[in-house]
Amino acid sequence: MAIERRPLREQIRDELMDRLTRGEFAAGTDVNEAVLAAELGVSRTPLREALIALAGEGVLESSQGRGFRFAPVSRTEFRELVAIVAALESLALESSDPAHLRTIAPRLLDLAQGFPDQVATHATVDRRDDEWHGLLLSGCSNERLIDLLTRVKAGMRRYENLVVAEDEPVARESEEHCEIARRLLEDDLPGAITALRANWIGGMERMLAHIPAE
């Protein structure tokens, strides 16, 4: 077994993202470095390094002398982020190998239809969604693009746990994914991209209902 040795700052970053996804940090609240460092069992140095990395992704904000705070959420910013992700995923799809897309299309369709269970925690829905989009983009060889997408999506993570209960949205999302997969099956890349955009815009509007007006 290859023992893994990653810098503490990266482990901390991941741990913080995990906690953020679990909704442990309220948007807009300050980070107390000493307290958080103690809680994680590390010193402030690597913690601050992790905080700076997260600030670069838009997860945190910082101001002179006042330290870091979890970035507040806003409808405007959410719309901005969705527009960016939609454009980037479109680019990723556009620059994917068509042959590969055809290969994964059936699996995408399966995944989209496959889990019709109504009872699903919000976290699992999101995880499944991430997985689906991950597969969709698996044929994109633009590494910087994939990297960028990952980071921008990290910046959106804090919006995920704003939605408390899911019901109709799951079905819609699933239907939209099917639509995209079907387009890919038919080798209709432009159609797939349009459907993908619609999926993001639609998901955004469904989500917006849960975000308080700023």
Place this chain on the structure above:
Amino acid sequence: MAIERRPLREQIRDELMDRLTRGEFAAGTDVNEAVLAAELGVSRTPLREALIALAGEGVLESSQGRGFRFAPVSRTEFRELVAIVAALESLALESSDPAHLRTIAPRLLDLAQGFPDQVATHATVDRRDDEWHGLLLSGCSNERLIDLLTRVKAGMRRYENLVVAEDEPVARESEEHCEIARRLLEDDLPGAITALRANWIGGMERMLAHIPAE
């Protein structure tokens, strides 16, 4: 006069980007933290914070125990970055207020035609180009997008000083900018976007000639 007080890490980051743009750091070379910190007259702590921020932008890479190094250049990565920037600027243009675009179009045209001086250092050409694109995107209200573009472009900065001498490219660039401006004057947003994409792709190909095969 309001005295400015910015964190050291940000000043260091800017200084490093400046030096990088001036070509003081060769791609692929290691950063010696102690030496660089001494040179800048700061301690390693804020320097490392700046390095981590720059690593998040792709300017630097890091690996466990081996510290930071300036990211090597590659034709592949350059193509990836250009594709990303082209897509993001397209989105920015697309989501700009058409009225505002019409307003700035004459100025864009002026700027594009205005400086036909053959003798221009590489740095001034780049600065002028940045300025032009900055004006082009000045009507984009998507702050996160502008932010992201700035960061991705920062990651491209190290490619700029690979070009040693300019000659024909300047004229081409200028001509392409005119084309974009003219489209905007005619309220032809889709046409402007297409021209913008062509501008990026064209600039990329001109640049690629100067990047050694990996």
Place this chain on the structure above:
DNA sequence: ACTGGGAATTTTGTATTCAAAATACATAGT
């Protein structure tokens, strides 16, 4: 001459300390 092993040295990663802001608190004055 070349390879392998093992100190010595350098360099990074993390913790701790120190200094300077910012915040909270208390007290005096109105």
Place this chain on the structure above:
DNA sequence: ACTATGTATTTTGAATACAAAATTCCCAGT
């Protein structure tokens, strides 16, 4: 009672100190 001002406390920002790798260099052995 409220504001203002000065002081204590907390918290961040930066520097230093320490520990753990990684690298270098040297020498023995083949």
